[in-house]
Amino acid sequence: MTPGPPPADFAPVDSARPADLQAFPVHIATPDISAFRQGNTGIPGFTTHDSGLPGPHVVLVSLIHGNEIAGAAILAELLRAKFTPRRGKLTFGFANLAAFDRFNSQTPLASRHIEEDMNRVWDDLQLFGVRRSLELNRAREIRPLVDTADILLDLHTMLWPSNPVLLCGPTAQGRELALKLATPATVIADSGHAGGKRLIDYGRFSEATGILAEAGQHWEPAALSQTRATVRALLRQTGMLLAPPPPPAPITFAQVTHTITARTNRFVFLRSFQGGEIIPAADTLIAHDGDTEIRTPYDSCMLVMPSLRVSLGHTAVRLARLA
Structure with missing residues (x-):
């Protein structure tokens, strides 16, 4: 094959x-x-x-x-x-x-x-x-x-x-x-x-x-x-392994509020964002999907797993609010 x-x-x-x-x-x-x-x-x-x-x-x-x-x-x-x-x-x-x-x-x-x-x-x-x-x-x-x-x-x-x-x-x-x-x-x-x-x-x-x-x-x-x-x-x-726990570490929890799916084959981020990056201000422009602007919906918006090269119908990025 x-x-x-x-x-x-x-x-x-x-x-x-x-x-x-x-x-x-x-x-x-x-x-x-x-x-x-x-x-x-x-x-x-x-x-x-x-x-x-x-x-x-x-x-x-x-x-x-x-x-x-x-x-x-x-x-x-x-x-x-x-x-x-x-x-x-x-x-x-x-x-x-x-x-x-x-x-x-x-x-x-x-x-x-x-x-x-x-x-x-x-x-x-x-x-x-x-x-x-x-x-x-x-x-x-x-x-x-x-x-x-x-x-x-x-x-x-x-x-x-x-x-x-x-x-x-x-x-x-x-x-x-x-x-x-x-x-x-x-x-x-x-x-x-x-x-x-x-x-x-x-x-x-x-x-x-x-x-x-x-x-x-x-x-x-x-x-x-x-x-x-x-x-x-x-x-x-789950009790399947007997081992001491690691030292406690700060945990970040975020809830995805928007899943951005590419509606065109011309989805372009403004720059190479990294997953987990937090955009401080609401209404920040982060991408264009053809002629449509993609902006952050609120302050302190986390970008979850942005795909820097995405095509029509695929998830480009998820936007998450910190809890």
Whole structure:
């Protein structure tokens, strides 16, 4: 099978933009997950270790995007160490194996997905509908296991410079867990994307708890360290790992109030904003979407994961109010 074109997130844009998509070197090794591809759950890529004692079922998911390899590296570390929880059940998941199989450190952007973003298909209309794609079929395959999760942590990294964040979705239980983990120390409550539901937006997590970690830039060693710290914090919080807590650190919490979706293929930021950056004054111009000005709606507006190169229909940035 020949690789498809790069994802729409990286469509050609105005040459005046500051971002150069060729300038993303890979500074971490591609993890070897060959020993874990079969799994032990009946679902390829998913392995469950059961303590035999009462406790929650925690599911750790990596590779929802095939080129976000830091999460897979940390899960492979735990599997190689034969880590077994002190209580409950712990599942390690490698989601988009087909996209990961195409990962090449020379062209790392080309393997985010094969046919569509696997983190935009988690609604009942798609999961139980008749449409087919490689990613949607894979989501259907892993859905029964996701349905058994009490807590799910979805491990991601980011293309553009940004402070690491925990996304807790709109639920109270997600917010509570994210604030307890406190690593990363920035917690963002949001409702997802116009383009489709994420895994943590799946209906199961109106009752159970789903959170998403964005550990920093793809392919940087710091993303590995942050992912390891977040996973460790969750295992400690759920009683699966006996370890002392880290020293307390200040936590920033923000609520997304506006999700800015590109309405044209001419979306341009005024400069290379960084994720987590706070714009002091309301009504500050930050971007143009064609002829439309994008301005901050209030003072002390946090920019959440601005995508410096975005195309029609994709999330350009989320605007969040500090709590």
